[in-house]
Amino acid sequence: MTTTTPHDRADTTAVPHWNRQRPSGMPSHRYRAAHDRVELPLTERRWPTARLAQAPLWVPVDLRDGNQALPEPMSPASKRRFFELMVAMGYREIEVGYPSASQADFDFVRLLATERIAPDDTAIVVFTAARRDLIERTVAAIEGIPNPVVIHVYTATAPIWRDTVLRTTRETLTDLVLRAADDVLELAGDRPNVRFEFSPEVFNLAEPDFALDLCDRVTGRWEASPDRPVILNLPATVEIASPNVYADQIEYMHRNLTRRESVILSVHPHNDRGTGIACAELAVLAGAQRVEGCIFGNGERTGNVDIATLALNLHAQGVDPMIDFSDIDDIRRVVEECTGIAVHARHPYAGDLVYTAFSGTHQDAIGKGFAEHRERAEALGVDQRSIDWRVPYLPIDPADVGRSYEGVVRVNSQSGKGGVAFLLEQTTGIVLEPGERVAFARIVQAHAEKTGTELDGSTLARLYAEHLDSGR
Known part of the structure; x- marks a missing residue:
């Protein structure tokens, strides 16, 4: 891989x-560059020229990975409410807990078995470490669940771990790992509704040859086939490199797995460097078929990858998410109430302010864009939502996610004539003449x-009545 050093750049004079930059004095010398810690086995790569043409399989892990990152884990009622939200949104595979790690998770899995709140075609994923007693407890938890069930086994694989x-x-x-694979096969292999998943945790810091060999051995042990594929999940458990490095790692596995046609290749990016979304998108370009994450990116440290942003990024490119x-807004409300964590006002697609312009130049462009959009629809004789x-x-059109146009332009001292x-x-129907x-x-x-505050539509109407209305 080619890297750029200061010597490759233009003369700093x-x-x-x-x-001109000055040394910060921060102890950066204590840390090793990603390229010193991660081997890059590809000498040529295909992912840079690939295109995202369809959505991957989505697996929300809010009820397990997200829940274990909360200061106060979700109550049973909150878990059920969150689960029902995800079902209503259309998720077909949902990770529901770590039943061998807590009684609360075990009880929630049992609830799914006894109350049948999951649609028949929704797969239930349960998580366990690679240890026989924990696998036994996990298998006991899923007893009687009629849905497809995925038993997800993991163990850390990177050298430092x-x-x-x-x-x-x-x-x-x-x-x-192979003993655990045998245990899963012995305890649940004869159940027709059960499938298997393996995660070499901290995959992104493991030696590529070791990760590949381990995954091939597991798929061999589980007799992966196209009719009964195994999910291999490759987590960036702690994000340590730029997204292109993760894409290279995923493409290496995609191109070298022995039973590739019998594997669903999955990724589970975290966001420690703030590039978890980019890692997931490039990983799909590199061959991943499935993405695990949380709806708004909740999770340990800086969080799991944000599925809402990933999905709506596809939507914005013309791909059905x-x-x-x-x-x-309703999705956000349920997630906030269940997790106790507010979604930031600038969060992509979901934040309160992401479709809002205060700046005069932005407002002018948006106003002209709306007018042109309306005129095109009228000229074609069609509804505005049916044209590009x-x-x-x-x-994206805020209406696509249930937002009105009322909050798109808001007025303060930074606003211009177009926004006003x-x-x-929008609020009164009054159309101002150019003058x-x-x-x-x-x-x-x-x-x-004078007031230092934002002005709403009623204030604008009052100011108009006081200063201009009588002149019409």
Whole structure:
């Protein structure tokens, strides 16, 4: 892989003296670059020229991975409410808990067995470490569930985990994983509704040859076939490298797995570097078919990958996300109430302010874009929602996710004549003449600067009545 060093860049003497960087004094020398920790086995790669043409299989892990990251884990009622939300959104595979780790998780899995709240075609995923007693407890939890069930077995595989946490060798760890694979096969292999999943945890920090060998051995033990594929989940458990590195790792596995046609290749990115979404998107380009994450990115440390953003990124590119986000405010409300964590106002697609413009230049462009969109629809004699969307500064139509247009333009002291006119028209139906726009914008700006507050539609209507209405 080619990297760029300061020596490859233009001569720094051309940089203005006030903008030349100075050493920060931070102890950066204590950390190793990702390229020193991760082997990059590809010499040529195909993912850079691939295109996202369809949605991957989505698996929300909010009830397990997300729940174990909460200061106060969800109550049984909250878990059930969250589960029912995910079913209503259209998820066909949902990770529901770690039944061998807590009684609460065990009881929730039993609830799914006894009350049958999951549709028949919704797969239930249960999570367990690679240890026989924990696998036994997991199998006991799923007893009687009629749905498809995925038993997800994991163990850490990276050198620092082997050396520091597990105090074991590659050979010993391989034996442990294969014993666990045999245990799963013995305890649940004869159940026609059960499928298997394996995660070499911290895959992104493990040696590629070791991860590949371990996965091939597991799929061999479980007799993976096209009719009964095995899920191999490759987690970026702690994100340590740029997304292209993860894509290379996924493509290496995709191209070298012995039983590739009998494997569903899955990824589970975290967001420690803030690039979990990019990692997931590039991983799908590199051959991944399935993505595990949380709806709004909840999870340990900086969180799991954000499925809502991933799905709506596809929507914005003309690809059906296969999950229903048409009422994103209701989805957000349920998630916030169940987790106790607020979604940020600038969160992609779901935040309160992501479709809102305060700046005059942005408002002017949005207002003109809406007008052009309306005129195109009228000229064609069709509904506005049936034609291509191309409004500046708005990647998607807010109506697609259940938002109204009322909050798209909001007025404060930074706003211009276009934004003021747009909001006045949206809230009162009053259309300002070109000559009125400048005069009224000055009145509004003076009021906003005097009060230091945002102005709503009723305030604009009052100011209009006081200053301009009598002149019409």
